[in-house]
Amino acid sequence: xxxxxxxxxxxxxxxxESMSSxxxxxxxxxxxxxxxxxxxxxxAAKQKLLEHIKTRKMAPxxxxxxxRLEWPVDQALLTSMETANAAELASLQEKLKDAVxxxxxxxxxxxxxxxxxxYMRTGEKQLTLDAMDETFGKTVAMxxxxxxxxxxxxxxxxxxxxxxxxxxxxxxxxxxxxxGDWERRNRLKVYEAVFLICxxxxxxxxxxxxxxIATFTATELVSYNxxxxxxxxxxxxxxxxxxxxxxxxxxxxxxxxxxxxPYLGGLLNGLYSCQYRNFMASLLGIIDAMTADRYxxxxxxxxxxxxxxxxxxxxxxxxxxxxxASMAETFGVDVAFLDSxxxxxxxxxxxxxxxxxxAGVVSSTRPDSKNAQYQDTLKKGDMLLNRVQKLxxxxxx
Numbered sequence: 001x002x003x004x005x006x007x008x009x010x011x012x013x014x015x016x017e018s019m020s021s022x023x024x025x026x027x028x029x030x031x032x033x034x035x036x037x038x039x040x041x042x043x044a045a046k047q048k049l050l051e052h053i054k055t056r057k058m059a060p061x062x063x064x065x066x067x068r069l070e071w072p073v074d075q076a077l078l079t080s081m082e083t084a085n086a087a088e089l090a091s092l093q094e095k096l097k098d099a100v101x102x103x104x105x106x107x108x109x110x111x112x113x114x115x116x117x118x119y120m121r122t123g124e125k126q127l128t129l130d131a132m133d134e135t136f137g138k139t140v141a142m143x144x145x146x147x148x149x150x151x152x153x154x155x156x157x158x159x160x161x162x163x164x165x166x167x168x169x170x171x172x173x174x175x176x177x178x179x180g181d182w183e184r185r186n187r188l189k190v191y192e193a194v195f196l197i198c199x200x201x202x203x204x205x206x207x208x209x210x211x212x213i214a215t216f217t218a219t220e221l222v223s224y225n226x227x228x229x230x231x232x233x234x235x236x237x238x239x240x241x242x243x244x245x246x247x248x249x250x251x252x253x254x255x256x257x258x259x260x261x262p263y264l265g266g267l268l269n270g271l272y273s274c275q276y277r278n279f280m281a282s283l284l285g286i287i288d289a290m291t292a293d294r295y296x297x298x299x300x301x302x303x304x305x306x307x308x309x310x311x312x313x314x315x316x317x318x319x320x321x322x323x324x325a326s327m328a329e330t331f332g333v334d335v336a337f338l339d340s341x342x343x344x345x346x347x348x349x350x351x352x353x354x355x356x357x358x359a360g361v362v363s364s365t366r367p368d369s370k371n372a373q374y375q376d377t378l379k380k381g382d383m384l385l386n387r388v389q390k391l392x393x394x395x396x397x
Contacts (some may be wrong), residue, residue, distance in 0.1 A: 023120070024221060026052050026061075027158045031294035034069065057081045057088075061123025085122055092118055109138040113148075120151065125159050146175060146184045153191050154221065165195050183217055190218035190227065197230060197295050200302065206234035213253045226293075228257050232268050233286070233296070237306055241314070244272060263289065271311055277332035279311055309350045312342065316353055321363040324355070335360075 029052070032045035053062050059081035066073045096111035116131035132152050139145045149172040156164040169192050176185055189208045196205035209231040212218075216227055235248045248254055249272050258265045263285030270279030287304050290296040296303075315327065328338040342362065345351040353364050 022052065022056075023154060023158060026058075028294055030065065031297070032292065035297065037292075054081075056121050057084045058121070058123045059085050064123070088118060089115070105138065109135060112138060116151075120155060125155065125161075128155050129164075142175065142179050143181065143184065146172060146180055146188070149175070150184070150187060150191065150220075157194070157221070162195070162198055165198075169195060182215070186212050186215045187218040187221075190216065190221060193230070193234075194221065194295055197234065197299075200299050202234040203238040206231065206238045209234060210247055213251065216253075225257050225261055228254055229261050229264055229289070230296075232258075232264055233290070233303070236268060236271065237303065237310070241272065267307075271307070271314070274314070276311060276315060276330050280332050283307060308341070309345055312345065312351055316351065316362065316364050319364060321361050324360045324362055327362060 029045045029049040033042055033049060059078060092115050099107040099111040112135040116128060116135050119128040119131055132148055136148050149168055152168050156168060172188050189212045193205040193208040213231060216224060263282040266278050266282030267286050270282055287300050290300040324335050324339060328335045342355060353362055355362055
């Protein structure tokens with residue numbers, strides 16, 4: 001049991017998982033505080049964040065946060081945390097020295113790991129990474145090496161370092177070629193999927209999330225309900241309707257928690273079942289949830305646009321022509337809004353239809369596949385010729 005007045009014992013397995021999930025929670029709270037929004041929500045997040053900082057004695061993180069948000073520094077709090085950090089680090093370094101002088105390689109490795117976890121807990125990025133690299137060099141077994149890389153990924157996610165995230169994922173995947181158990185393989189898939197969400201590659205992310213759904217164990221990174229939300233949102237934007245039915249709509253792992261996640265069931269079933277009014281209402285709530293999520297927030301506007309295009313396309317496939325008023329009624333919006341929406345998407349060539357404003361009718365204008373291929377070839381050919389001309393001018397210079 002950890003001491004009541006000290007940090008948790010990092011050697012306890014259950015404590016380790018709790019510390020990892022708390023680490024991710026802190027990053028989400030920091031995002032909520034930094035992103036603004038509802039003052040009451042921001043203030044509640046700030047208080048929870050400060051509680052975590054005090055409990056974990058995160059002096060370096062507290063200093064950086066005060067600089068970033070221009071908070072007044074509580075000097076007494078900072079001094080007490082720095083004093084506690086210095087004492088704990090001195091104790092860990094003494095244990096490392098004792099292990100080097102008197103014990104074996106395994107004990108030396110454990111001492112290095114304890115220092116890495118200390119730096120990770122207090123919010124020191126570079127010192128954490130250096131200590132993890134030192135520990136990795138002294139680790140032989142495949143399982144612990146992969147665990148270290150997963151911890152390094154959590155650090156990279158915590159500090160929003162996508163370059164480090166990508167490099168670490170590639171390193172972990174190269175290790176898995178040599179061996180590794182299924183549990184760590186599946187956890188890495190979730191980590192990679194979250195990275196792909198961050199860079200807006202929803203198609204690849206959805207494939208990895210679907211592969212992991214029956215064996216999900218990466219609770220140190222995301223909760224199961226959040227994992228299901230990511231799975232539904234990415235698959236909705238990337239899977240054909242037939243596959244969506246088989247892999248998502250009827251998936252028992254998703255169905256068991258779908259009702260616990262606000263608006264998600266309405267979004268999924270509304271689109272699949274052509275209940276467009278319910279779909280649009282649910283989409284508004286989902287966009288709010290995406291805006292509040294640190295991994296999805298940057299893509300909320302993109303998602304808002306893409307799934308509406310998907311819904312409009314799906315609706316118009318069933319009709320050669322339909323009145324604007326009828327379509328607006330189906331989607332639960334007014335005619336002026338729908339007219340503006342469709343006009344923008346038609347101008348961007350996202351929808352194959354035309355609007356007769358006088359008659360108030362939307363007509364589908366689906367090109368045949370051969371003509372579409374021909375137009376696509378012409379477009380790509382023009383782009384290639386332009387690039388060749390630019391290159392030739394550079395070479396001539």
